[in-house]
Amino acid sequence: MALSTSEEQLMQLLWKQEKAFMKDLIEAYPDPKPATTTIATLLKRMQDKKFVDYKQYGRSREYFPLVKKTDYFSKHVNGLIKNFFNDSAGQFASFFTRETDLSQQELEELKQIIDNQLKAKKK
Template sequence: MQLSKAEEQLMQILWKKEKAFMKDLIDAYPNPRPAQTTVATLLKRMQDKNFVDYRQFGRSREYFPLVKKKDYFSRQVNGMIKNFFNDSASQFASFFTKETNLSKEELEELRSLIDQEIQNK
């Protein structure tokens, strides 16, 4: 399941805070901040998608993520590789290394990461 751009922005705040009340979430937005009703709608949608949940404290709700940031972005990247690169990690790597203007140092760092993963397998 995917998040909209607005939901992803809110999720980034929640991942950073780990848990937060509505006021804390709104305060974390850059200006102009969204209305409380907008954030409440986003949270409800994200709850329906099983990305967030909350604990009730009297009349206040403390929201927290149900999905780890790493897991979400791993799914996104794997989906992108499947949809745009014929499920080929090498096609993705070729595109990534050619189209992102990486420096020689960055490419060498990538090679080092890959070599380390090969040793771990």
């Protein structure tokens, strides 16, 4: 299950803070800050989707992510490759390197990452 754009924005704040009370999350938003009811609704939806949970402290809830950021985004990228690039990592890489206007240094860094992955796979 995926997150909506507003849920993803809130999830980013929670990943950054690792655990937070609602007031901490609202405080992390840029102005104009969202209403408490808006954040409560988003957190409830994210809880129903099994992305977050909370610990109860008196009347306050401390929220924490149930899904790791890397897991969420790797699933996203794999879905993107599957749905938009015919399940071809090569087509995705070709599109990514052409369309993002990477500098020579950034392309060299990508090449180094790929070379390191190739070495790791050979072991």
